Amino acid sequence: MVFIFWFFVLDGLLLICMAQNVHHYSFFLRETNFTRLCTTKSMLTVNGSFPGPTIHVRRGDTAFINVHNEGKYGVTIHWHGVKQPRNPWSDGPENITQCPIQAGKNFTYEVIFSTEEGTLWWHAHSDWSRATVHGPIVILPPRGKTYPFPEPYAEPTIVLGSWFNGDVMELIEDALSTGGDPNISDAFTINGWPGNLYNCSSESIYTLNVTQGKTYLLRVVNAIMNEEMFFAIAQHNLTVVAQDAAYIKPVTTSYIMIAPGQTMDILLTANQSLSQYYMLSSPFFDSDAEFDNTTTSAILSYEGNYTAPTTPVNASQLPAIDDRIAAYNFSSRIRALATEEYPINVPQNITETQRLYVTISVNTIICSNSSCDGPDGNRLAASMNNVSFDIPTTDVLQAYYRNLSNVYTTDFPVRPPYYFNFSGDVGNNTLHPTVGTKVKVIDYGEPVEIVFQGTNVLTAENHPMHLHGFSFYNVGNGFGNYNETTDPSTYNLVDPPEVNTIGVPKTGWVAVRFFADNPGVWFMHCHLERHSSWGMDAVLIVKNGPTNETSMREPPPHMPSCS
Structure with a gap:
């Protein structure tokens, strides 16, 4: 049975009649005045609230969210942690899977929930607009199911x-x-x-x-x-x-x-x-x-x-x-529940060709005549495997789907271009990265391991790394340089936590594994916003599988225009 949501907008408030399986929301992006710290400012919000409204669904439901942009500049919305099976068209990162919804326009996202159960969130994925445009997603168990813990009195x-x-x-x-x-x-x-x-x-x-x-x-x-x-x-x-x-x-x-x-x-x-x-x-x-x-x-x-x-x-x-x-x-105390009712599916065997070893660094790009405001008169940047990601003007998903040239290249390095003491005295050999729009192409269904290695280049700190389109298993972590010979023997392949964002320790490493069973174009980036803005980003493209059910869906008829 499919229920339907009816919406009524009254004095800026969104009134929702509950439904099952299919849900409809309307988001109105508009400038709203707020006063904090004795300062009144106008800022972009959804439906006039900060944080924005909470989306309520059940596991396996689908939500349609019609985003009306009444603001001053283009914006997109990302449904953080929602896998969106076969549906990168509604994932949201600007110029990765779509062009922005321009001022005065609207776009309806189809948000497909699958195995997620618990709390996620949504946020703008355009420049720094997520600072004010964000809100929770509450995913309840399917009807007839309960939590694996006693029912709480309330859920704020x-x-x-x-x-x-x-x-x-x-x-x-x-x-x-x-x-x-x-x-x-x-x-x-x-x-x-x-x-x-x-x-x-x-x-x-x-x-x-x-x-x-x-x-x-x-x-x-x-x-x-x-x-x-x-x-x-x-x-x-x-x-x-x-x-x-x-x-x-x-x-x-x-x-x-x-x-x-x-x-x-x-x-x-x-x-x-x-x-x-x-x-x-x-x-x-x-x-x-x-x-x-x-x-x-x-x-x-x-x-x-x-x-x-x-x-x-x-x-x-x-x-x-x-x-x-x-x-x-x-x-380090976090472990998956890993029960018969809530199983996990960790890739047990990884070959050398299925492993990515990715250094993450803060860097600088040389400015002529030392004319920039970063260290030594240069421009602050960030990188993965010494590549600082350049956001294209045509979104990567459209370029991939339509086989457009000169938008991206498929040569993202799967290993660091130089090996050195990543967590020690690194010198200047990777201070200045190359710049490019590079992606890594992966076959459908392939087991994948990514080892994120923090470096001491310029300024070392923790990095929360996020992958769109997937949850992954945190199978190992440690301080210092990752040892490809000995560290895999320390992995937890029994009950590693399944997450979508993982903190890489300062000058340490984290290993994650997942099956590439979601075809599409998926963004991977640091969730410290300044690092992502500087280029600590990459794109994974998972190719279609052999059937329609394992292939990317067709695009919706009215994607936002890039022009």
Whole structure:
């Protein structure tokens, strides 16, 4: 049986009548005024809210989202973590799978959910517009199924975001034109509010009301632009039960570390005395680069008769900002649930031709007469295997589908062009990358392993790497240089977590595996927005399989025009 959604727009509010299997949403992108930190600014939002509206579906459903662009510039929307089987046409990254929806135009995305279950999110995928254009996706179990844990009392969403007092589009355009580092954010937010630890922000705080004795499922999204984050609630333990819309063995902890792009489902039991408690989030950052060194706050407020404290309880459980051991200790505990009901499918055997060894670096591009604002008068850049990705003006998917020439080349290097001490004293041999629109072509159904190797080129830091069109298994990680002989023997091939975004440790490595069973054009990039803007990107093209059911779908009739 197929249900239908009916929509009514009343005074800017979107009213939705629930349906099953097929869902319809309308997104209106428009400039909206918001006041934070004593600053009122106009910013691009969806349906006038920051964060934007939550999409609710069930596992295996399909959603049609009609995006009306009433803003000033072209924009696209990406459905982060949704595999979109055979349907890259609705994946969303600008000039990779589509050209932008121009101002005054609209486009309907067909978002196909398959095995995802839990929390994902959607966001703009055009320049830096995702700073204000984003929102959660809640994927419930199929009807008649339950969670693999006791039913929670309520399921609030917690979206961590970045607040910039200026125009984010002007900010990144200025930085790219001068070659310098873009300005850092002015604050972090929880559900749109910076919290009362910032100056001129005493009234702007999100409050989550809870009933003593009840258990809540917090659906946490890191939509922050350029920082991984620690998150904790004073005097409360957190039990993480899912990451990136895949269930994991429960991990009970006093804090989490969550990278930009990642989501986590967390059970919270309100088992403390009646009072108000701080919910805090601060960055994890162990690099010499500039970053937003502030803390955002919200309040966990117990319902009942008591005198609220002047200041919420703050027995801080957040690690130090540069505590890489705390970050690693949390991340290393994540294991897939891997049960009969929630199985995993990890490639067990990888040949040399199926392995990509990819170095990720921050670099510079030489400017004539040292005329740029980056180090030594050069332009800041970033790369994968010493190739800084050049976004084309015609989208890669259209070029691939129509066999257009001079848009991309198929020579993305599957190994570093130079071998050196990646995590040590690297010198200048890969400081300046080549620039190109290079893709890697993969046969349908092939098992793939990618080893991401962090480097000490210019500025080393953690890199959250995201792959569109797939979830992948995090089978191994470590610090220092990856050893192709000994490190594969340490892999976890039994219950590795299935994720879509993975943090690569500073001057360390991460190995992921997946089956290339989703034909299409898929973007792979760092989810630190400044690194992606500088070129820490690549494209994987998975060829069609032997049947219609294993081949890319035909394009919809009205894709946005590139002209």
